[in-house]
Amino acid sequence: MALNGFIDLRSDTLTVPTPAMREAMATAEVGDDVFGEDPTVNRLQEMAAERLGHEAALLVSSGTMGNLTALLAHCERGDEAIVGDWSHAYINEAGGLSAVGGILPHVIPNQPDGSLALADIEAAIRPDNAHYPITRVVALENTHNRMGGAYLTPEYTERVAALAHARGLKLHIDGARIFNAAIAQNVDVKALTQHADSVTFCLSKGLSAPAGSLLCGSKAFIRVAHRRRKMLGGGMRQAGVIAAAGIVALEQMVERLSEDHANARLLATHLARIAGLRVNLDSVKTNMVYFDLDPDLPFDAAELCRRAATERVKMLPVGPRRIRLVTHCYVSREEAATAAQVIAHVAHHWQGQATEARVHAY
Ligand code: TLP
Numbered sequence: 231m232a233l234n235g236f237i238d239l240r241s242d243t244l245t246v247p248t249p250a251m252r253e254a255m256a257t258a259e260v261g262d263d264v265f266g267e268d269p270t271v272n273r274l275q276e277m278a279a280e281r282l283g284h285e286a287a288l289l290v291s292s293g294t295m296g297n298l299t300a301l302l303a304h305c306e307r308g309d310e311a312i313v314g315d316w317s318h319a320y321i322n323e324a325g326g327l328s329a330v331g332g333i334l335p336h337v338i339p340n341q342p343d344g345s346l347a348l349a350d351i352e353a354a355i356r357p358d359n360a361h362y363p364i365t366r367v368v369a370l371e372n373t374h375n376r377m378g379g380a381y382l383t384p385e386y387t388e389r390v391a392a393l394a395h396a397r398g399l400k401l402h403i404d405g406a407r408i409f410n411a412a413i414a415q416n417v418d419v420k421a422l423t424q425h426a427d428s429v430t431f432c433l434s435k436g437l438s439a440p441a442g443s444l445l446c447g448s449k450a451f452i453r454v455a456h457r458r459r460k461m462l463g464g465g466m467r468q469a470g471v472i473a474a475a476g477i478v479a480l481e482q483m484v485e486r487l488s489e490d491h492a493n494a495r496l497l498a499t500h501l502a503r504i505a506g507l508r509v510n511l512d513s514v515k516t517n518m519v520y521f522d523l524d525p526d527l528p529f530d531a532a533e534l535c536r537r538a539a540t541e542r543v544k545m546l547p548v549g550p551r552r553i554r555l556v557t558h559c560y561v562s563r564e565e566a567a568t569a570a571q572v573i574a575h576v577a578h579h580w581q582g583q584a585t586e587a588r589v590h591a592y
Contacts, residue, residue: 232565237565240544255472281419282408283423285447288444288456294323294324296443299459302331304366305331309365309367311402312346312354314370316376343374344377365397365399370390373515373518379556387425388425391425401426405429406435407431429445431443433475442472442476489559527551
């Protein structure tokens with residue numbers, strides 16, 4: 231089930247609404263959500279809160295808005311948030327926490343499994359002293375995008391929550407792909423979310439909805455977050471049209487994420503056999519595959535991606551010699567295998583050409 235004729239592996243954000251979503255959107259009962267009168271938004275928010283084991287939830291336009299709204303609700307200007315050096319909130323959200331919130335990111339290393347070491351978190355918490363900013367919140371990311379789609383476990387999450395709470399901090403989880411984390415570990419998503427003070431998850435990634443994320447937390451937290459969302463211009467009117475697709479996403483698209491994980495593994499296994507590509511199979515935990523190009527390959531990541539696109543396979547260069555592939559419901563098992571064949575063909579064909587060119591040059 232290709233997207234516009236392409237096997238598009240650049241991101242699971244490229245998924246388009248399913249026919250069931252389009253139907254639900256067309257017939258959604260709507261009202262003005264700024265007045266709290268959109269029944270479909272209200273239903274989605276209740277479903278989300280219930281699913282994640284929180285009291286309340288708020289529909290926001292995107293994962294970025296969810297993270298920013300949460301951090302603005304936890305922190306005052308000049309406060310500090312402990313974040314991973316490879317976290318989306320730190321790297322990929324246009325510096326919003328600082329630019330909009332006046333929040334200082336206290337950056338500590340992400341471990342290869344996406345976690346933050348407890349000792350690093352502990353060491354990053356500022357003592358109570360007028361010289362220092364006040365540390366308010368620790369932010370985790372599950373699954374971790376730049377750490378290859380790695381997931382955090384319930385046990386680890388609970389330990390971070392306990393540490394944060396013992397020191398008077400809040401725990402926020404960027405759970406853009408939290409259902410991937412739950413399905414991969416075969417645990418109820420609540421086990422990954424219930425100990426946090428706030429969690430965002432996205433409808434618009436592997437769950438295939440066109441837009442929207444949910445921010446979950448206590449009633450008191452969501453009341454503050456609601457005001458912050460308004461400030462950010464995130465109060466949407468007849469948002470039930472979006473929420474309707476989100477309800478279908480939660481009802482129909484969660485369990486099938488295991489297929490994406492199996493396809494990512496298949497893809498990675500094939501790629502590992504291609505000379506010149508480096509894939510760490512152990513690091514493929516959910517729906518992402520990152521691979522590197524050997525230093526002696528005569529092309530870089532951007533060029534390989536351009537070549538593959540001419541053969542109708544799209545990939546995302548994320549570094550000079552690093553590429554990301556993400557599986558989703560518009561990539562079947564057969565297409566995952568086809569994509570690997572195309573990548574092998576393009577890389578080898580081209581390597582051959584480059585070698586010939588070198589021979590001629592001499
Ligand atoms: N990530 C996108 C890009 O921005 C990189 C992608 O293609 O993976 N948290 C995490 C962990 C994310 O991966 C993303 C999106 C977000 C938050 C932001 O979500 P949106 O795009 O809805 O603002």
